Amino acid sequence: MVLSCQALDYYYGSRPALAGVEFSIEPGCAGLLGPNGAGKSTLMNCLLGRRRIPPGRVQVLGHDPAREPLEVRRQVGVMPEADVYLPGVNGLEMTVFCARLCGLPRSQAMSRAHEVLGYVGLGEERYRPVEQYSTGMRQRLKLACALVHGPRLLLLDEPTSGLDPTGREQMLELIEEVTRQAGLSVLLSSHILGDIERVCDQVVMLAEGRVVFSGNRQEFITRGSGRLQVKVKSQPERLAQALQQRGCQVQQPPGRGYLEVELPAGQSVDLVWRQASRLGLQIRHLSPLAAGLDEAFRQAMNGAVPAGGREQA
Amino acid sequence: MNDGEQTARVQQLVYRPYQGPLESLRGRFRVVAAHQLRLSLKDRWFRRLLLGSFFPLGVFAVIVVVQSRISQALGRVLDLWQPFWGIQLFFALALTYLCGRASIGEDLRTGAATVYFTRPLTRAGYLWGKWLGVALPVMVVTLGPALLLATFRLLVEPAATAALFLRWLAAAALASLLVAATMGWVMLGLSALTRRARAAGFLWIGVVVGGSALAGGLAETLDDSLWRALSFTEGSAHLFSFLAEGRVGWAEGAMGAVGMVAWALLGWMVLRLRLAAARDWE
Numbered sequence A: 001m002v003l004s005c006q007a008l009d010y011y012y013g014s015r016p017a018l019a020g021v022e023f024s025i026e027p028g029c030a031g032l033l034g035p036n037g038a039g040k041s042t043l044m045n046c047l048l049g050r051r052r053i054p055p056g057r058v059q060v061l062g063h064d065p066a067r068e069p070l071e072v073r074r075q076v077g078v079m080p081e082a083d084v085y086l087p088g089v090n091g092l093e094m095t096v097f098c099a100r101l102c103g104l105p106r107s108q109a110m111s112r113a114h115e116v117l118g119y120v121g122l123g124e125e126r127y128r129p130v131e132q133y134s135t136g137m138r139q140r141l142k143l144a145c146a147l148v149h150g151p152r153l154l155l156l157d158e159p160t161s162g163l164d165p166t167g168r169e170q171m172l173e174l175i176e177e178v179t180r181q182a183g184l185s186v187l188l189s190s191h192i193l194g195d196i197e198r199v200c201d202q203v204v205m206l207a208e209g210r211v212v213f214s215g216n217r218q219e220f221i222t223r224g225s226g227r228l229q230v231k232v233k234s235q236p237e238r239l240a241q242a243l244q245q246r247g248c249q250v251q252q253p254p255g256r257g258y259l260e261v262e263l264p265a266g267q268s269v270d271l272v273w274r275q276a277s278r279l280g281l282q283i284r285h286l287s288p289l290a291a292g293l294d295e296a297f298r299q300a301m302n303g304a305v306p307a308g309g310r311e312q313a
Numbered sequence B: 001m002n003d004g005e006q007t008a009r010v011q012q013l014v015y016r017p018y019q020g021p022l023e024s025l026r027g028r029f030r031v032v033a034a035h036q037l038r039l040s041l042k043d044r045w046f047r048r049l050l051l052g053s054f055f056p057l058g059v060f061a062v063i064v065v066v067q068s069r070i071s072q073a074l075g076r077v078l079d080l081w082q083p084f085w086g087i088q089l090f091f092a093l094a095l096t097y098l099c100g101r102a103s104i105g106e107d108l109r110t111g112a113a114t115v116y117f118t119r120p121l122t123r124a125g126y127l128w129g130k131w132l133g134v135a136l137p138v139m140v141v142t143l144g145p146a147l148l149l150a151t152f153r154l155l156v157e158p159a160a161t162a163a164l165f166l167r168w169l170a171a172a173a174l175a176s177l178l179v180a181a182t183m184g185w186v187m188l189g190l191s192a193l194t195r196r197a198r199a200a201g202f203l204w205i206g207v208v209v210g211g212s213a214l215a216g217g218l219a220e221t222l223d224d225s226l227w228r229a230l231s232f233t234e235g236s237a238h239l240f241s242f243l244a245e246g247r248v249g250w251a252e253g254a255m256g257a258v259g260m261v262a263w264a265l266l267g268w269m270v271l272r273l274r275l276a277a278a279r280d281w282e
Helices: A040-047 A069-075 A091-101 A106-120 A135-147 A165-180 A193-199 A217-225 A236-245 A270-279 A293-301 B003-012 B025-041 B044-052 B055-074 B081-100 B105-110 B112-117 B123-156 B162-193 B197-221 B225-230 B232-245 B250-277
Strands: A003-012 A015-025 A029-033 A058-060 A076-079 A153-157 A185-190 A202-207 A210-216 A227-232 A249-251 A259-262 A283-288
Touching: A003 A040, A015 A040, A015 A202, A029 A040, A029 A165, A029 A193, A040 A058, A040 A153, A040 A185, A069 A076, A076 A135, A091 A106, A091 A135, A091 B025, A091 B112, A106 A135, A135 A153, A135 A165, A165 A185, A165 A193, A185 A193, A202 A217, A210 A217, A227 A236, A227 A270, A236 A249, A236 A259, A236 A270, A270 A283, B025 B044, B025 B081, B025 B123, B044 B081, B044 B123, B055 B081, B055 B123, B081 B123, B081 B162, B081 B197, B081 B232, B105 B112, B105 B162, B105 B197, B112 B123, B123 B162, B162 B197, B162 B232, B162 B250, B197 B225, B197 B232, B225 B232, B225 B250, B232 B250
Parallel strands: A015 A210, A029 A185, A029 A202, A076 A153, A153 A185
Antiparallel strands: A003 A015, A003 A058, A202 A210, A227 A259, A227 A283, A249 A259
16 A cells, blocks of 8 residues: 555644545555645645644555655655746756755766656756746656656646646656556546546545545446446347336447446346346346546536545545 | 657656665755855856955955064054954855845745755755855855964964964854854845845845944944944954954953844744745745
């Protein structure tokens, strides 16, 4: 387990920013979803020990950020959402400085900075002042600064923010590479569902400071749909009629050869099996129908999906 | 280079995790200080003032030689340390203005807190590093020339003894340290009050000039020259003069030291309060 939270609360004055947050993340790429103001940035700051939280609520790579914030920050690389930079330096100097702040000796910091800047695609631009960088270049620089000290976990806050489609594609490719080839774990915070869908295999969804869902991305999508895909050997229309008589919404997409069945409240997939058995029909395929991440997100926001993982009070 | 070439180049490079040595956390403030100094050295006026601060040394060396020839005829030894210290303080004030005015404010403006505090750096390490980035140039232009002048006087003046030389060294070291502490913390405190380096610079000039005016006004009004030591520039001159050759009384010297410590504490408190109010500075 890379990261876990247990009953985490955080207040800005009397306003709760996080309430009873509970989830865990396995090695790989996890997406932190949620609308603006859901508490994503607050959660990331808590994971880094930048907010005062009670000890024992959070574990990051085996360390408690409330007790060992510096050890956590040594092993975690952060790509913040905000347009942050050091004034008066070029890209190489900023990356070297970030490496030095993480404890790399000067000679190692310099070679390492060149290496990661080349990796993220900043060539000759590394010698230009950071103030002159375009948005895409600044995002690459932030990623380089997050990678330079060789972290085990990356926290990426809106990594594709402000990028054009080409820049976004390149950034997502880089994220996929570090996850799959280099074996880094990534927590990607974004409100862009396409980014999460592209690179993440786990999802944690926040809304108003609470965890709405935590678990596998596919489970999030399929649980969000509540619909089934059913394929029978013959006479699908008979099964469709029988299910409709029992309150199901049934559609038969033309030319697809299967039925899309939406079960009524309180009914389980057993209903489909019973009707097929009664009619003497052979079911060849039955599986949850993926709604797509955006539909799952909307349903989760509307409370249509029961919370995955741990229920929140 | 078009996007296709750039994409191809990214795919040719492989990310490697870092497995080399790591330096101790205790020395991390030196990284902040070194960064601050490197930024300062990029400013040509900073470099000019740093080098230029050693030029008065040549003038005073000539004065020392002339004085050693004519002191017997004059029947007294000229006070060199007070005017010398005053000139070096000017360089210290100017360097503090150049290297300190943007130290905290620019970080506030550019969101650099996120750069610093998402990495293994304590707030104390950040503050001491920033302070050292201002204090070190101040010490170089106060202590460095003073040491050289003291050495020259020992070699040239017949009346200069080893004991006197050591006294001059101690005076220069203590006065430099206090001046560096005072100017450093006051400048950092002022820099934290505004996100614009120029505004912080004006505040610095105001404090230096205003402090001197206040101290002078109090001294005139209350008819007590001790109050002049409330200006940290005059206070440090009194302290140095007392320690080096005892040309002012111990009360004025002590008042100078107290005044500098008070200014340093004030600057430090302003800085801490300002950063405590900024949520991201944790």
